[in-house]
Amino acid sequence: MEGELYVRLGYTMDALYRSITRHLAYSLGVVPTQASKRDIYLALSYSVRDRLLEKMLKTNQRYEDSGAKRLYYLSMEFLIGRSLANNLRAMKIYDQVAEALQLLGTDVETICDQERDAALGNGGLGRLAACFLDSMASLDMPGFGYGLHYDYGLFEQDISNGYQREKPDSWISEAPALQVERADAACIVPMYGRIEETKDKWGRHNPLWLGWNLVTGVPYDIPIAGYGGLTVNRLRLFAARPSTEFDIKIFNEGDYLRAVEQKIESEKISKILYPKDSYEAGRELRLIQEYFLVACSLNDIVRTYEKDYSDFNKFPEKVAIQLNDTHPALAVAELMRILVDQKWVPWERAWDITNRTIAYTNHTLLPEALEKWPESLLARLLPRHLQFIYDINQQFLDRVVTLWPGDVDRMRNMSIMEEGPPRQVRMANLAIVGAHSVNGVSALHTDLIKKSLAPNFFEMWPERFNNKTNGITPRRWLCVANPNLHDLIEDAIGPGFVTDLERLRELEPFAEDPAFCEKFMQVKHGNKERLKDVIFNTTVVEVDPASLFDVQVKRIHEYKRQLMNVLGIIWEYLALTEDGVEPVSPKTFIFAGKAAPGYWAAKQLIKLIHNVGNTIEDDPRARDFLKVAFAPNFRVTLAEQIIPAADISQQISTAGFEASGTGNMKFALNGALTIGTMDGANIEISQKVGRENIYICGLTAYEIEKMKRAGSYKPKAMYDKHPMIKRVVDSLASDRFCPRESGLFAWLKDYLLADNEMFFHLADLESYVKTRELSTQEYVDKTLWAKKAILNVARVGHFSSDRTIRQYAEEIWDLVAIPPTEAEKSGKLKYTPSDPSSIATARAW
Numbered sequence: 022m023e024g025e026l027y028v029r030l031g032y033t034m035d036a037l038y039r040s041i042t043r044h045l046a047y048s049l050g051v052v053p054t055q056a057s058k059r060d061i062y063l064a065l066s067y068s069v070r071d072r073l074l075e076k077m078l079k080t081n082q083r084y085e086d087s088g089a090k091r092l093y094y095l096s097m098e099f100l101i102g103r104s105l106a107n108n109l110r111a112m113k114i115y116d117q118v119a120e121a122l123q124l125l126g127t128d129v130e131t132i133c134d135q136e137r138d139a140a141l142g143n144g145g146l147g148r149l150a151a152c153f154l155d156s157m158a159s160l161d162m163p164g165f166g167y168g169l170h171y172d173y174g175l176f177e178q179d180i181s182n183g184y185q186r187e188k189p190d191s192w193i194s195e196a197p198a199l200q201v202e203r204a205d206a207a208c209i210v211p212m213y214g215r216i217e218e219t220k221d222k223w224g225r226h227n228p229l230w231l232g233w234n235l236v237t238g239v240p241y242d243i244p245i246a247g248y249g250g251l252t253v254n255r256l257r258l259f260a261a262r263p264s265t266e267f268d269i270k271i272f273n274e275g276d277y278l279r280a281v282e283q284k285i286e287s288e289k290i291s292k293i294l295y296p297k298d299s300y301e302a303g304r305e306l307r308l309i310q311e312y313f314l315v316a317c318s319l320n321d322i323v324r325t326y327e328k329d330y331s332d333f334n335k336f337p338e339k340v341a342i343q344l345n346d347t348h349p350a351l352a353v354a355e356l357m358r359i360l361v362d363q364k365w366v367p368w369e370r371a372w373d374i375t376n377r378t379i380a381y382t383n384h385t386l387l388p389e390a391l392e393k394w395p396e397s398l399l400a401r402l403l404p405r406h407l408q409f410i411y412d413i414n415q416q417f418l419d420r421v422v423t424l425w426p427g428d429v430d431r432m433r434n435m436s437i438m439e440e441g442p443p444r445q446v447r448m449a450n451l452a453i454v455g456a457h458s459v460n461g462v463s464a465l466h467t468d469l470i471k472k473s474l475a476p477n478f479f480e481m482w483p484e485r486f487n488n489k490t491n492g493i494t495p496r497r498w499l500c501v502a503n504p505n506l507h508d509l510i511e512d513a514i515g516p517g518f519v520t521d522l523e524r525l526r527e528l529e530p531f532a533e534d535p536a537f538c539e540k541f542m543q544v545k546h547g548n549k550e551r552l553k554d555v556i557f558n559t560t561v562v563e564v565d566p567a568s569l570f571d572v573q574v575k576r577i578h579e580y581k582r583q584l585m586n587v588l589g590i591i592w593e594y595l596a597l598t599e600d601g602v603e604p605v606s607p608k609t610f611i612f613a614g615k616a617a618p619g620y621w622a623a624k625q626l627i628k629l630i631h632n633v634g635n636t637i638e639d640d641p642r643a644r645d646f647l648k649v650a651f652a653p654n655f656r657v658t659l660a661e662q663i664i665p666a667a668d669i670s671q672q673i674s675t676a677g678f679e680a681s682g683t684g685n686m687k688f689a690l691n692g693a694l695t696i697g698t699m700d701g702a703n704i705e706i707s708q709k710v711g712r713e714n715i716y717i718c719g720l721t722a723y724e725i726e727k728m729k730r731a732g733s734y735k736p737k738a739m740y741d742k743h744p745m746i747k748r749v750v751d752s753l754a755s756d757r758f759c760p761r762e763s764g765l766f767a768w769l770k771d772y773l774l775a776d777n778e779m780f781f782h783l784a785d786l787e788s789y790v791k792t793r794e795l796s797t798q799e800y801v802d803k804t805l806w807a808k809k810a811i812l813n814v815a816r817v818g819h820f821s822s823d824r825t826i827r828q829y830a831e832e833i834w835d836l837v838a839i840p841p842t843e844a845e846k847s848g849k850l851k852y853t854p855s856d857p858s859s860i861a862t863a864r865a866w
């Protein structure tokens with residue numbers, strides 16, 4: 022049956038070969054004998070797209086027939102990476118394609134390697150959105166992503182003399198092979214203008230928003246294939262284009278050049294992804310981007326709803342909107358504006374609909390990352406929205422006063438408006454007031470939201486707050502990134518675990534099976550060999566796959582404490598070279614990560630990592646035992662190459678700062694052991710894998726909080742008391758790591774010894790180094806190590822994003838799966854009707 026189905030679906034090797042060669046000729050105009058790798062990559066991508074689009078149309082039909090509720094995931098970022106290999110795995114045609122490509126004289130890895138990353142995100146938040154799309158499609162859920170179609174994704178990172186250099190990432194110049202432009206679904210977005218306070222025909226107050234500028238939002242759809250390939254959802258990305266419709270008037274008025282200039286301006290909106298992991302204040306264009314996303318998305322959502330319903334009573338039963346952080350929080354005001362101003366829904370009723378539709382995910386507790394926008398800017402850009410925000414706030418504060426009469430501090434704290442100067446709109450408060458659900462992304466993080474970020478809101482609406490611990494998709498982070506480990510697991514426990522990751526538990530007995538342990542370690546070694554080549558090709562460093570691979574890859578940020586890792590490396594280096602301590606195992610420290618272009622301290626850390634690596638490499642006493650490699654241009658594809666090769670995963674953020682982390686989950690799933698602080702999801706990972714299978718170090722969030730409040734952190738005293746801490750810190754102040762750039766790292770000594778050092782590096786350093794020593798000792802006991810690594814794999818099934826999405830669907834969205842019909846499953850449902858008269862009838866309008 023399987024074979025027959027593949028024939029019907031066009032999934033046989035033959036059909037795929039024909040499709041690729043047909044696209045070579047008719048889409049690209051080349052003959053197979055002269056096709057470049059890139060031509061073949063494109064022809065294969067178009068062949069995949071044909072099949073995905075057909076499934077997407079069928080999926081959409083199925084959703085429409087069911088009348089099911091839909092979920093819209095609004096996010097400024099989708100960090101997708103490459104798509105081709107992922108789609109081949111999802112459609113289960115990887116092997117057939119490999120064969121077909123052999124007939125063309127090439128191989129599937131080479132061709133998949135031609136694709137560039139879609140880097141439409143900064144890091145964890147954007148990657149989470151991408152994992153969620155994968156899970157919603159794999160669970161047959163009507164869940165759709167809405168984002169921006171940036172011309173330029175996250176910058177590319179070059180390293181020159183140890184310093185980061187940024188290069189633009191011109192994503193669209195390569196016209197993503199999977200996307201489909203949907204000019205038919207374009208929408209028009211008003212901005213700027215003024216309010217005219219008029220009265221309607223019944224004499225009621227009726228403010229009119231007039232004199233706006235118009236920008237067109239053109240959607241591009243990217244098909245998102247669920248595992249199994251039958252459910253294909255879409256990610257819709259909006260690009261800003263000059264509006265054509267109404268501007269003729271301006272042209273006619275004469276100022277031709279100014280009108281053209283204004284048009285060029287509007288294209289700026291979707292030009293570039295802002296390269297900051299956390300929010301950057303004050304950039305008008307960033308606020309315009311956020312509004313543009315919200316306006317385009319809600320236009321599309323409302324239009325889709327109105328195809329089936331003539332009033333808005335059922336809106337919250339048919340539509341759920343999830344806000345990925347506060348970036349799209351203007352959705353609260355925009356939905357109100359649409360309902361009240363355009364659809365004539367009474368204010369109170371509109372508020373009820375809005376509140377029941379929208380839900381908000383908080384991603385950070387960092388005060389500097391909480392979005393605020395000047396009232397004056399909103400008054401200029403979105404005068405009508407600001408009025409809605411005032412009204413929402415007034416109604417909300419009236420309730421606060423009723424509940425807590427006379428509590429002025431509470432009012433000031435909870436108000437959506439922050440008193441100035443300048444007066445600002447607090448986006449988190451707007452999101453919390455406007456949403457029926459506010460969730461954190463790990464148990465600890467949700468607890469901190471309730472207790473420190475928004476205790477007053479929690480007191481008012483305890484039922485609104487809930488936790489949804491993050492997850493990762495096992496399709497990309499196991500099947501695609503680590504196919505050999507996937508196959509080994511499948512040999513052991515049989516198929517099916519990829520969509521039911523808790524089944525990895527069945528691996529537990531194999532942790533005691535010497536033959537399995539041996540094969541497991543062989544897979545790891547193969548991945549380390551592969552990474553050795555990647556590192557050698559992108560740096561000058563030659564690493565030894567027999568050494569312990571100790572890995573920290575993520576955005577470079579003070580709170581993630583790459584600096585503490587470096588202090589640990591210096592500690593080991595000094596012990597080895599000056600104290601004659603015998604090395605337990607050769608170790609390779611692997612770093613990767615981008616620093617925001619304006620983040621000086623983070624960029625200095627990149628330089629420090631390089632310089633410490635060079636100093637060690639130049640020292641014959643150390644170079645055979647310690648090695649440091651910084652792999653440039655961290656992105657999803659590099660993560661897929663690094664993570665499967667890691668022995669140790671470093672997750673050492675200052676407790677209370679990492680909302681969840683998802684890198685930690687990817688590593689554990691690929692059999693690395695974690696050295697981590699009790700932060701974010703590390704806590705839950707340690708509970709799942711067992712305290713004996715993870716290396717926990719450092720202070721807890723509670724202990725840090727207590728020290729902060731008491732002002733009792735005295736790093737200088739630790740430095741004075743502990744000779745090794747003193748030596749490590751002093752080595753930074755000396756020119757030991759910067760012989761040619763004297764004084765380069767001297768600032769780090771002052772930084773680390775300041776009482777107000779926010780991230781408690783020295784407080785955790787000793788505990789951290791001790792824990793690292795323990796892990797190195799255990800690493801050389803191969804039986805023990807294999808056992809612990811396998812138990813990590815076996816016990817992290819909980820961190821599948823499928824589990825996360827099921828929880829969102831049940832507890833927030835009230836969303837159900839709409840699985841493929843029998844006709845779809847048998848491949849018998851033909852999308853294209855063959856009878857022309859029936860098409861003509863259906864299209865008659």
Ligand SMILES: *Cc1c(COP(=O)(O)O)cnc(C)c1O
Nearest residue numbers: 144145575656657660682683684
């Ligand atoms: C998973 C991932 C991240 C997030 O990593 P954390 O360790 O959770 O900060 C960032 N960037 C990329 C490319 C990723 O794949």
